[in-house]
Amino acid sequence: MNLKSNINKKAFEKYRLLRVYICFAILGLNISCAQSVESLLDGNWALEKIYYKGEDIFEEKVFTNMMFFNNDSSAFFPRIGERLSKKDLEGNWYYNDQSKQLEFKTKNKYLNGVFDVCFKWHEEKGYLVMVLTSEDAYVEIGKVLSPSELTILPIDCDITN
Numbered sequence: 414m415n416l417k418s419n420i421n422k423k424a425f426e427k428y429r430l431l432r433v434y435i436c437f438a439i440l441g442l443n444i445s446c447a448q449s450v451e452s453l454l455d456g457n458w459a460l461e462k463i464y465y466k467g468e469d470i471f472e473e474k475v476f477t478n479m480m481f482f483n484n485d486s487s488a489f490f491p492r493i494g495e496r497l498s499k500k501d502l503e504g505n506w507y508y509n510d511q512s513k514q515l516e517f518k519t520k521n522k523y524l525n526g527v528f529d530v531c532f533k534w535h536e537e538k539g540y541l542v543m544v545l546t547s548e549d550a551y552v553e554i555g556k557v558l559s560p561s562e563l564t565i566l567p568i569d570c571d572i573t574n
């Protein structure tokens with residue numbers, strides 16, 4: 414009887430240890446599915462909505478709606494408002510992980526500055542949307558060729574708002 418009890422204890426300990434390993438593996442998979450803001454930014458984005466000082470300026474002031482972010486922090490911004498030269502549409506982006514804010518340095522006054530940032534998944538259209546808010550602007554841009562395998566957003570709009 415004592416031998417049977419020892420075998421059951423050992424089996425129970427192995428089972429308990431296996432459960433702990435499985436929990437850590439699942440947690441690790443969830444974390445690895447999340448992408449950093451920096452890695453998500455890299456690529457092409459399409460401007461979908463832009464409000465400046467409470468006014469919808471998309472139809473009236475947006476001439477081109479494509480934005481490009483490179484992983485070296487360089488960017489190409491859409492033509493909004495006054496007719497800027499191609500060189501004036503170039504700029505840089507910087508992400509502050511502590512404040513969860515994205516800064517754009519561009520000559521485009523509508524997009525220059527610091528923005529709070531979050532992400533959401535557009536269920537109907539099936540792509541990722543980045544939402545940017547600042548004192549003067551509200552912007553939504555959709556990721557062209559969004560990663561379909563993305564399961565956890567680094568800053569989820571549904572959680573932060």
